[in-house]
Amino acid sequence: MSSPLPGGPALPQERRLVTAIPGPKSQELHARKLGAVAAGVGTTLPVYITRAGGGVVEDVDGNSLIDFGSGIAVTNVGNAAELVVEKASAQLAAFTHTCFMVTPYEGYVAVAEALNELTPGDHEKRTALFNSGAEAVENAVKIARHYTKRTAVVVFDHGYHGRTNLTMGMTAKNMPYKEGFGPFAPEVYRVPVAYPYRWLTGPENAADEAAAAAIDIINKQIGAHNVAAIVIEPIQGEGGFIEPAKGFLPKIVEFARENGIVFVADEIQTGFCRTGQWFACEDEGIVPDLITTAKGIAGGLPLAAVTGRAEIMDAVHGGGLGGTYGGNPVACAAAIGSIETMKQLDLNAKAQAIGETMLTRLRAMQEKFDTIGDVRGRGAMIAIELVKPGTKEPDPQTTAAVAAACHQQGLLVLTAGTYGNVLRFLPPLVIPQELLNEGLDILESAFAGL
Structure with a gap:
């Protein structure tokens, strides 16, 4: 599957894991980062990126991860849109x-x-x-x-x-x-x-x-x-x-x-x-x-x-x-x-379609996993709030564990929330449908593995 933006990076639109996450080259770069960059500049996932586009980011070890973050809602049109x-x-x-x-x-x-x-x-x-x-x-x-x-x-x-x-x-x-x-x-x-x-x-x-x-x-x-x-x-x-x-x-x-x-x-x-x-x-x-x-x-x-x-x-x-x-x-x-x-590309329509897919899948997961207290959002700005089962008590520990499990399986997700208990999803608006579905499969397996 090629990049959905003509003239964009010739990146296969697929998840590909060839090392553990992060891989050895990323670990080496992260050691350099710790010695050179101020400690206050944090990192969600220390995989060091060489190319990105469509719905994936590729790291120095050759891993290709599905991107549900868009650089925190920045790369709506993708990371290297032709125009x-x-x-x-x-x-x-x-x-x-x-x-x-x-x-x-x-x-x-x-x-x-x-x-x-x-x-x-x-x-x-x-x-x-x-x-x-x-x-x-x-x-x-x-x-x-x-x-x-x-x-x-x-x-x-x-x-x-x-x-x-x-x-x-x-x-x-x-x-x-x-x-x-x-x-x-x-x-x-x-x-x-x-x-x-x-x-x-x-x-x-x-x-x-x-x-x-x-x-x-x-x-x-x-x-x-x-x-x-x-x-x-x-x-x-x-x-x-x-x-x-x-x-x-x-x-x-x-x-x-x-x-x-x-x-x-x-x-x-x-x-x-x-x-x-x-x-x-x-x-x-x-x-x-x-x-x-x-x-x-x-x-x-x-x-x-x-x-x-x-x-x-x-x-x-x-x-x-x-x-x-x-x-x-x-x-x-x-x-x-x-x-x-x-x-x-009518990315408003694309965002709406992403939202329909994500909300349908996430609401189905909410029925299966009682730690998902709320599913919310519009378009390609969707979130789930995690709580202790049977309550509305925030559960940041499970949130962090689900995010880490997704990262290990090659899905980049972000957390948020005043209580640190929200998983937020911001896929690029040009993400192929197959990658969107696969990312949601990984998320569901992360919950199933708790």
């Missing part, structure tokens, strides 16, 4: 950098135009480009504060927004993201989110009760008139792929509109066809004031953006936004290639 490689290579040969703030270039403008068109809403928009998701979130807060002349920022339980000082403060989970790194930026306030599986009075009450609780906290503890921005992931990523109960997000948006608060959708992990729509907030017809993007935007090259209402984005004085590398020309070229690939 991404073609456009980035051409730009690389022309020039690598001038700094858009010094002497600009068309690629930056073209990406901004594409994002203004693709993001929800038909209002006039503007875009600014940056390097990482955390940088995009931080700039969205800057923009909202400048526009509103307010300081407070509201975020949610289980949210993740980055690793800079401000975005660590906005992130809910302490370990490993915040431990020992404080003090954090002030004027960040956390409110409840409608977590259906864990809402104490039942999922049917989560939307109304969580929204009422969040709004009550904002009004009583902060003062709505002091809030510059409400920032939320439409599906919370690192927090465990938590999709807020239907109706919760519209209530929060309505409250923001009534009180002059900038509503920011953090679509860094959910954007660019990942959930079966260009952006996850489209599912409930939400039109954010600002939307932050990164990860899937550029086929693996570092690029991020804030896109939003023209009057909000343009409120910042000249020179107030930017950065030396923001909107790098090679990354911009890759983004244009990535977006064209998504359109040509």
